[in-house]
Amino acid sequence: MRDTYNPKSCDDGNSCTVDRCLPTKGCQHTPMDCQHNCLDKCNQSVCRNGTCVMERVNCDDNNPATCDSCDKLLGCRHTSCDDANMCTNDLCINNINGTCTHLPISCDDSKPATCDTCDKKLGCRHTSCDDANMCTIDMCTNNLNGTCSHTPINCDDNNKFTIDSCSLDTGLCVYYPNETAIEIDRMTNNADPTQSYANGQGLSDGFISLLQGFEVQAVNYNGEVLNKSGLNFTILITDASSSNITLPVTMTYLSNGTYSFTYVPLQLGNFVILITLDGVPIKNSTYSINIEGADKSTSAAYGLEQNQMVTTFQQTNFTIVWRNKIGAVLAIGQDNFNEQLLKT
The missing domain is CATH 2.60.40.10 (Immunoglobulins)
Known part of the structure; x- marks a missing residue:
């Protein structure tokens, strides 16, 4: 009885490879040979789903500072936009005609106490305006020429009774009583x-x-x-x-x-x-x-006539007006007046 052998399958599921089995090497997967026009280096024949097609060569080098193009005879070309200036941001804006831009870079470090400039060879430079004085506010007023200003800290509390100053150790405002002003105010306003x-x-x-x-x-x-x-x-x-x-x-x-x-x-x-x-x-x-109180020389009685005749049990009224010694009428007398009816 003879033995039987089943052929081994070498199919790798890739339609762009030629699959075969060699007795001494086993399965072999050879890429499909798509003929290429050697005179056009900007297009290439590639296998897609078992069929050879022509595709444009991708010359993008992922470098924004180069203009990427393709020459049929030379293939991919990468033209640099570098202008050798550290103060510009170099970009290719048109790969076809190789157009570049050179935009100034920003050296602003968001620190008001530094003057920010750019050197073509060294790039961004940050010059400090710090004058090592805790009682000044240091600022750059002109980046181009590196001009700085050092404004004293304002400690004025608008109180004339304090002496205002700035501590060189801490940069904080300190206030002491203005004894002279306090004394002047006491002498003047009290x-x-x-x-x-x-x-x-x-x-x-x-x-x-x-x-x-x-x-x-x-x-x-x-x-x-x-x-x-x-x-x-x-x-x-x-x-x-x-x-x-x-x-x-x-x-x-x-x-x-x-x-x-x-x-x-x-x-x-x-x-x-x-x-x-x-x-x-x-x-x-x-x-x-x-x-x-009342003065007897200016006080007087009214309502009684001299030699006035009155009868027994007849009511007779009269008024005493109290006056002081200058003749002014008094509302309150508090003086003892004696009234007597004498028989003549």
Whole structure:
């Protein structure tokens, strides 16, 4: 009985190869031979799906700085666009006619403290404007000629009562009290109790129930009139004998640092006026005054005629008008008048 042998399949599934089996080598896969026109190096015959077709040769070298073209006799040609200038970006914009562009590159490093320039041989150069001073703001003002500016840091806090400066160690602003300015302000814009003064009729003797008044002038520590409202003047008018009686006082700001004070005495006797500013007595305070009542030489009775006849049990009315010694009518007398009917 004879042995039987099945031929080995060498099909690689590629229609562009010739598959065969050699007894000594086994399966062989030989690419299909597509005849090529040696006079045209820009086109080539290749196998596609078992058929030879002509295709254009791809000359792209993936270098944007070369113009890639094809010569039938020489094949692919790569023309450089390099202009030997490190400050340009060289590109081919037309492979067919070999047109190149040379665009300036940007050397901006986004740092305001460097001047950015470009050297044709070295490329981008970045010159520092740092002056090693922590209290200046360093900037490049002209890239072309490398001009720098060094602007001092502004530490002005718009406060005249501080001395403003910059620390060379940290570059931070520091502020110290301006003692001179503080003292000038205190002397100029604050009232000095010991130089502020009062004057007016209401600081001398007066009469019960009649309006009394005086003025207080605010003076600063330089001895100048202080035109300022809202100062803390306090007026205390008390009974000199007991201090149990105080008189209410009305204050009005007039102008130019002048304050008006008025009061109405409702009691007879001696009183003391104490004027203070922020709790400190002003110049010449205190003041002693005497409040007087009616004067018998100016007071009078009305409604009774001399030698007027009256009968028993007849009601007779009359009026007594109290006046002080200057003849002013008093609303409150607090004086003892004795009325007697004498038989003649």
